[in-house]
Structure formats: structure tokens, C-alpha cells
Amino acid sequence: MTNSTIDRILDAAEVEFAAHGFVETSLRTITTKAKVNLAAVNYHFGSKKGLIQAVTDRFLRPLTQHLHNQLSAYEKQPVQEPSKQQELQVLFTILAHSCQHVAQKNHHSLAVFARLINMAYSQSQGHLRKHLTHQYGASFLYFMKLLRQYMPAMTNEQFFWRFHYLLGTLVFALSSSEALLAICEREYDESRRIDQIMSDLVLVLASAAQAPMIGDQPS
Template sequence: MAQKDTVKNILNAAEELFSERGFAETSLRNITTKAGVNLAAVNYHFGSKKSLIQAVFARFLGPFSESLQEALAELQQRLNGEAPDMQELLMLLSHTALKAGHDSPRRLGIFMRLLGLAYTQGQGHLRRFLQKEYGAVFRTYMALVTAATPDLSDEDRFWRIHFSLGATVFTLSGAESLTAMAAHDLGKASDIAQVVDKLIPFLASGLNAPQQTV
């Protein structure tokens, strides 16, 4: 097996198993069995389980962050100092994610499950890695989100962003099941892009809702 194919098989196996079982519950032996390689191949190409976890995220986030950076630069130039629209920002982010996932509900769903696990499982090394590698582009995005929601306090914005992230992870990680349910209950087929288009106005409304005063 060529080295390129070996690396791809290991990443594919790790991606699926991590998303199904979690990081701690998936052993390197599980991954090598599914990938059809030996443990030495994992150690040679990745060095450790932590590095393999980071590589799984980098495979998606590398092209995603590059595309997002380009899209944000174009948006900032078009805005020319004006405040952005929250729904436009969400559309930009979602369309970039779909592009990175090649419009594949399965691949995007797997990544969203992994993202949810990164929040709920103790993977401090992963959060440090993501901050180091992709922090700059997301800080740019968050500055635009702040500009789009000037009436929110930092505290309210924090919670609304994380509530929105939770809704997004839930929806996209289960997109295949949701579209199947919609087809059964509503008699209407839909794809991942259509699901995202329905999700965005919901998220934008939550982020744009007037701040409550106590």
C-alpha cells in the first residue's frame, strides 16, 4: 500500500471511530484493525494518538479555514467599514463548511460530531491545537459577529454563540436522520444544503433577539 493511501486509510478509520465511540474509548488497535494497517504505520505517520486526533481535525479545518479567510477578506472589502448582517455571516460560514465537506452530509456530519466531542470530552491538547492553528481566522470572524450584534453584552453574546453552536452540531451531525424523518413526516425530500438554509434564519433570529433586561 502506498504511503499516501496508508495515511488516508488511517485518517478515514480514525475519523469514523472517534465520531462513533469518542476519543478515549477508541484505541489505536481499533483504528489499525479498521484501516487494515499495523500499529507501526500509525506511529510512523502520526507519532501518537493525540497527533492523530489533531490530524483528523486538520484534514477538515485546513481547507475550511483557508476558504473562510478568503471569504472574510472579500466580505470586509465589500463592507468597507459598515456593520455586517448576522444572517449573511452565518450563510458565509455554512457555505464554507459545505464546500469543505464537498456537500457530503455524511462527512460534514462526522466532523460536527467530532466538534461536539471536542467540547464535551477532556481534550485540552486539541483545544490548544485548534487555537494555535486556526485561532486567527476565527478571531476575525468573531470580530464581525461582535460588529453585527452591537447591542449585546459580551456575556449574552457568549451564551448565544454557544447555544447556536449546540443547535448546529445537533442538526448537522444528525442531518441524514433528520432528512429521512422530514421525508417520512412531511412527504418532502431535502438535502444538507436545504437543511442549512432552514437553520440559518433560526440561528440569526436568536443572535439578533433584543437583549433582555432584568
């Protein structure tokens, strides 16, 4: 196994990045946990930045690919038109399943994903935002296009903001899920599963997407 070292580094880095972020985790803690020499990171990945890119690539590629496949299957299927709420739920469920799909093989990838998004929208990190949209943006734009169909009354600008509100809900849920699960278990001694949370989240997202605009009278 020639890539045993590489994989051990990636696995350890993912865990640490998910728990403490990119800058807060040092190469020394990563290489120690991976039982690998310190210099191995620079040898195999060139730099710490290269390692971060490799870690994120490892799940972003399958995630976007899975999402793209599911969306294109959804688009091809005959429109059933049951209700806007249900149709939105289907769409968000596809997104949730794509997330769960990569999370299955790669346990802490969603927390890293959330950190990445947070960072990308951190003003003064426009380069990261540009890189992500250029490299992986296609699938998400695809998702936005389909979502847009169910929010036709909005202007592009209004939709832009709405979409990012929803993104915020998802990102926070993903990045905080570990802590929230722990709190929930302690406070209500009832343990929820990720998929329960996801399916509840889908309902919230679908409803939030349909919220009235300013000036509209709520029905």
C-alpha cells in the same frame, strides 16, 4: 503512491470517529477497515492522539482558510446595508458554505468537527480548547468580530453567551444531521438535502442572533 497507507488510515479513521467518537473507536477497527497493519498507525502518526490530530487537521486547515478568505472578501465589498436580518444571513451563509466546502471532499469531517467542539467545551478539557483556539482560532475570531458589528447593543459578556448559543445550534445540527436525516426520511418520507438544511439553519441563526435582551420589550 507512498502515502496510500496514510490516506487509507485517515479515511477510515474519519468515518469511525464520526460515527462512534474518538475513544469509542479502536485502532484495530480503523486498521482493519483501512486494510492496513495495526502498527501502521503508531509508525506513521506516533500514537492514537497523533492520528486524531491528523484527522482533524486535514479539514480544520482548509475550513479556516476558506472561512478567512470568504470573510475578507465580504469585508472588502461595499456595504449594501439592506437589513440587519439579511446581513446576518450573509454572514452565517459564509460560515455554512465553508463547512459545506470541506464536507464535499471529506464526507464525515463535519461530524468529527462537531465532536471536537463538543469535547473542547467539555470542562476539564481546557487543553484541547486552548490548542484549538491557538491553532485555528484566528478565523473564528474574525467571524465573531464581523458578527459583533450587527449586535452592537450587547455587552461583551452578553455577546459571548449569544454566540455560544448559536454555536450550539450549529454543532448539534452538524453532529446529528445524519440521524435526523434518517428519521426525517422515515417519518415524513421526504428526503432533504444538506444544503436545504443549511439554508434553513442560517435563517434560524440570524433570527436567534437578533433576539431581544432581557428587559427589552419585543417590538
